[in-house]
Amino acid sequence: MMDVTSLDEYIKGFRFEERKLNAHPIVKIYIENQIQKLQILIEELSYEDFWISIPLVLGIDSKLVLLQELLSFREDFGFTEEEVLKIVEQDYLYYNKELCGYQLNDITRHSIIFKIK
Secondary structure: OOOOOOHHHHHHOOOOOHHHHHOOHHHHHHHHHHHHHHHHHHHOOOOOOHHHHHHHHHHHHHHHHHHHHHHHHHHHHOOOHHHHHHHHHHHHHHHHHHHOOOOOOOOOOOOHHHOOO
16 A cells, blocks of 8 residues: 555545546546545635535545445446445445444444544
């Protein structure tokens, strides 16, 4: 895993398999839309709206990371692109919670990482 020190490096992590993405045009468009939303949020980030914007940034990150994971399983389980994106949109809110070892019905610690939108 590479250290991320810029938005460009972060984005490259989700575009690393361009050939694979070209085979999944719906997913490619989804990723591009999420990256565009992320760029706008970061460009407009200010002290006044930090606590509103950061949960949105974390939500986009969760969507992209979850999508990356699901794409590796897509062919194994026979999911369509649309089905994968539906799973992402339903589950991204809980991704960090599960990643940190919590069950869906568990109460989490007080942390911004669990307050994604």
